[in-house]
Amino acid sequence: MIHxxxxxxxxxLPVPWLFKLLSTKPVSAAIDIPPTMEHALQSLTGDTKNPVxxxxxxxxLSWxxxxxxxxxxWQPGDAVVQPVSGRAIALAIDISGSMERxxxxxxxxxxxxxxIVKKVAGDFVIQRKGDRLSLVLYGKQAFIASPLTFDLPALSHILDSAGIGMAGRSTAIGDAIGLAIQTLQSDPAGQKAILLLSDGTNNAGSxxxxxxxxxxxxxxxxxxxIALGSVDGELEGYSTAQSADLDEATLASVAEKAxxxxxxxxxxDELQQIYTAIDELERAEVEAPPVILRNDLxxxxxxVLLLCLLLLASRQRLSR
Incomplete structure (x- = not known):
C-alpha cells in the first residue's frame, strides 16, 4: 500500500479545470486572467473546439x-528488528608490565x-550486539581508550592494538574503576556493569x-x-614468573562491594568460560520494537515529470 x-x-489536481470553468463564464462574472496564464490553462485543459x-x-501527466x-x-518496507539493548558495559583491561608473562x-x-585477553575479550565484545561498550586500559595510569559505543568492531580493534606497558608498568586498579564509572555514569541505560581484569595488585594511582x-x-x-594468572606460575610443567603480586582478596572485595x-x-579455557558466564549474566532480555523501513517512491x-517536460520541449522545437 502506498502512503x-x-x-x-x-x-x-482539479485546479486547471477550475480555472477553465471560471474563464468560460460571462464577461460580467468572469475573473480577469492574464493572457499568458489563460493560454497555458487552455493548453492544459484543452479547447472544446479542438480534439485532445x-x-x-x-x-x-506533468501536472x-x-x-x-x-x-x-512511500511504501512500507521490511520490518527490521532492533538488537537487544539497555545495557552499558565498561571493560577495564590491565596492560601493565606483568601482562607480558x-x-x-x-x-x-x-x-x-x-x-590471550585480547582474543577472549575481543570475542566477548563482538557478541554484545545491541549493547554499548566502553574500554578503559590501565597500567601506572588509566585512560579511556573508547567511550561508550555501539561500534563493537571498532572497540575490538582498539583493544587489539593495545600494547603492554603503554600506560606504564605498574597497576592502578582504583583509577581504572573510577574512569570506567565515568564512562557509564551519564548513560541512560538501566543496567550497567564493569568487567575488570587484572593480574596484579593496586600499586599506583590515587x-x-x-x-x-x-x-x-x-x-x-x-x-x-577477574584475577588472571596461572597456578604457581606453571605452564605445561615449566616454571614461569609467578604472579606473586596478584591480590585476589582486593579483587574479590571489589566485586562483593559492587x-x-x-x-x-x-x-x-577458564578465561573463555568466565567471559561466557558474564555474557549470560549481563544479557539483556527485552528486544526493542521493530522499525518499519520506508521505501521512497x-x-x-x-x-515521469522529467520525461514529459523533455517531450514537450522537443515538440515545441519541432513545431517551429
Whole structure:
C-alpha cells in the first residue's frame, strides 16, 4: 500500500479545470486572467473546439507527476528488528608490565597474558550486539581508550592494538574503576556493569579499589572482577614468573562491594568460560520494537515529470 507524507497536495489536481470553468463564464462574472496564464490553462485543459492532442496529455501527466512528487509517496518496507539493548558495559583491561608473562597457551602455542585477553575479550565484545561498550586500559595510569559505543568492531580493534606497558608498568586498579564509572555514569541505560581484569595488585594511582567499588554500588553499577594468572606460575610443567603480586582478596572485595562476582582464571579455557558466564549474566532480555523501513517512491513521479517536460520541449522545437 502506498502512503503520502503530504496527501492534501493531491487536492490541487482539479485546479486547471477550475480555472477553465471560471474563464468560460460571462464577461460580467468572469475573473480577469492574464493572457499568458489563460493560454497555458487552455493548453492544459484543452479547447472544446479542438480534439485532445498529445501535448494536452503530456501537460496533464506533468501536472499529476508534479503533485505526486510533492506529496512524497512511500511504501512500507521490511520490518527490521532492533538488537537487544539497555545495557552499558565498561571493560577495564590491565596492560601493565606483568601482562607480558608467558604462562598461558592457545592452540598449543605458548602466549603472553595480554594476547590471550585480547582474543577472549575481543570475542566477548563482538557478541554484545545491541549493547554499548566502553574500554578503559590501565597500567601506572588509566585512560579511556573508547567511550561508550555501539561500534563493537571498532572497540575490538582498539583493544587489539593495545600494547603492554603503554600506560606504564605498574597497576592502578582504583583509577581504572573510577574512569570506567565515568564512562557509564551519564548513560541512560538501566543496567550497567564493569568487567575488570587484572593480574596484579593496586600499586599506583590515587584511588583505592574498595572506595571506587563503593561509589559504583551507590550508582547502581555492578563490578565483576577477574584475577588472571596461572597456578604457581606453571605452564605445561615449566616454571614461569609467578604472579606473586596478584591480590585476589582486593579483587574479590571489589566485586562483593559492587554487587558483582569474582572469578579466577588460570588458563585460556577458564578465561573463555568466565567471559561466557558474564555474557549470560549481563544479557539483556527485552528486544526493542521493530522499525518499519520506508521505501521512497518520489523518484518515479519525478522521472515521469522529467520525461514529459523533455517531450514537450522537443515538440515545441519541432513545431517551429
Amino acid at each position: 503520502f507524507n503530504w496527501p492534501w497536495v493531491l487536492l490541487l 492532442d498529445i501535448r494536452q496529455i503530456l501537460l496533464w 499529476l507527476s508534479l503533485l505526486l512528487a510533492i506529496a512524497q509517496p 608467558q604462562d598461558f597457551s592457545f592452540n598449543g602455542q605458548t602466549s603472553d597474558r595480554l594476547s 584511588v583505592e579499589p574498595e572506595s571506587a567499588a563503593e561509589l559504583a554500588s551507590t550508582l547502581g553499577i555492578r563490578i565483576h572482577t 554487587g558483582g562476582l569474582f572469578f579466577r582464571a588460570t588458563s585460556s 518520489r523518484q518515479w513521479p519525478q522521472a
